[in-house]
Amino acid sequence: MKGVTILAIESSCDDTSAAVIRDGFVLSNLIANQDVHRSYGGVVPELASRAHQANIVPVIDQALKKAGVKPADIDAVAYTRGPGLLGSLLVGTSFAKGFAVAGGVPLIEVNHLEAHVMSHFINDESGRTNPEFPFLCLLVSGGHTQLMVMKSHYEMEVIGNTIDDAAGEAFDKCGKVMGLPYPAGPIIDKLAKEGDINAFRFSKPAVRGLNFSFSGLKTNFLYFLRDRLKENPDFIEENRNDLCASLQHTIVSILTGKLVKASLLTGINTIGIAGGVSANSGLREAVGAEARKRGWTLFIPAFSLTTDNAAMIGISGYYKYLKGDFSGHDVSPLARFDIK
Ligand code: KG4
Numbered sequence: 381m382k383g384v385t386i387l388a389i390e391s392s393c394d395d396t397s398a399a400v401i402r403d404g405f406v407l408s409n410l411i412a413n414q415d416v417h418r419s420y421g422g423v424v425p426e427l428a429s430r431a432h433q434a435n436i437v438p439v440i441d442q443a444l445k446k447a448g449v450k451p452a453d454i455d456a457v458a459y460t461r462g463p464g465l466l467g468s469l470l471v472g473t474s475f476a477k478g479f480a481v482a483g484g485v486p487l488i489e490v491n492h493l494e495a496h497v498m499s500h501f502i503n504d505e506s507g508r509t510n511p512e513f514p515f516l517c518l519l520v521s522g523g524h525t526q527l528m529v530m531k532s533h534y535e536m537e538v539i540g541n542t543i544d545d546a547a548g549e550a551f552d553k554c555g556k557v558m559g560l561p562y563p564a565g566p567i568i569d570k571l572a573k574e575g576d577i578n579a580f581r582f583s584k585p586a587v588r589g590l591n592f593s594f595s596g597l598k599t600n601f602l603y604f605l606r607d608r609l610k611e612n613p614d615f616i617e618e619n620r621n622d623l624c625a626s627l628q629h630t631i632v633s634i635l636t637g638k639l640v641k642a643s644l645l646t647g648i649n650t651i652g653i654a655g656g657v658s659a660n661s662g663l664r665e666a667v668g669a670e671a672r673k674r675g676w677t678l679f680i681p682a683f684s685l686t687t688d689n690a691a692m693i694g695i696s697g698y699y700k701y702l703k704g705d706f707s708g709h710d711v712s713p714l715a716r717f718d719i720k
């Protein structure tokens with residue numbers, strides 16, 4: 381019997397991505413990045429929608445070709461309904477609807493945040509195993525920082541959330557202050573490798589429970605640099621690696637501290653990280669060290685599955701397909717889309 385083949389589309393922010401998933405296995409996962417935002421210090425929504433419009437047909441065409449499937453082989457179309465930039469989401473949603481109508485196949489809406497966590501259930505040629513339930517996952521991206529507990533493929537509970545900025549935003553905004561292009565996270569990661577984590581000390585928030593806060597750190601970093609620059613205009617240039625290492629260390633210890641707390645509070649030792657910031661080498665190392673110390677079964681995603689990608693939308697869509705959870709054509713995208 382032929383498997384279930386899903387075409388997945390992700391267009392919530394500044395990456396246009398398409399993937400083909402068959403029975404939970406990734407056949408293709410293509411991403412078109414948008415370089416137009418680099419010089420603006422952040423994603424420009426209007427430019428993002430236009431770039432999605434230009435990219436979406438070629439990206440889907442390539443995803444189908446790479447997977448070796450024809451449009452007629454697709455059993456359902458999964459797409460990101462939100463959260464994200466509305467203009468960007470509209471491009472993916474509209475394409476998904478058009479494709480579904482043309483092929484006479486069902487449409488499946490996916491929550492982008494759930495999908496980041498669901499990326500741990502993707503199978504590919506690496507032969508990695510999937511987490512068992514309950515599964516505790518730290519989702520750290522440019523727009524979100526959350527602790528989630530998955531009880532099954534269909535039940536996800538948010539047990540911690542940021543009360544202001546996301547961890548990725550902290551990387552990107554502090555990077556901008558140092559004159560780094562957007563997104564600064566990966567650049568800080570690289571420069572931090574040559575720096576001293578103890579060179580500078582930045583404030584850690586006192587947020588109770590499992591919630592996070594990063595706006596205080598951002599302000600602390602900004603004022604710290606402003607004061608040092610008054611004494612030495614070359615301060616950033618002369619200390620860039622140490623600044624990156626100390627900043628990254630602060631963000632990583634905030635994240636790791638809350639993940640440990642969440643594990644102790646819930647008693648869950650099957651742990652994962654997901655989202656763009658989960659590509660960070662300092663975070664991967666720190667979480668790895670905690671796992672060894674505490675006997676966690678740890679799931680670190682492949683780099684290709686950390687930042688936004690359509691394979692994660694495809695795997696979420698696959699499980700929804702198995703349940704017959706389809707969406708109507710009257711569904712519109714949501715800029716804010718909380719997990720129920
Ligand atoms: O998940 P993602 O691609 O998009 C959102 O859903 O937001 O995450 C993008 C974020 C950006 O803030 C980017 O700076 C950050 O992930 N990021 C990193 C690294 N790679 C990407 N942050 C720190 N270290 C990295 N290696």
Ligand code: ZN
Nearest residue numbers: 496521687688
């Ligand atoms: Zn994301």
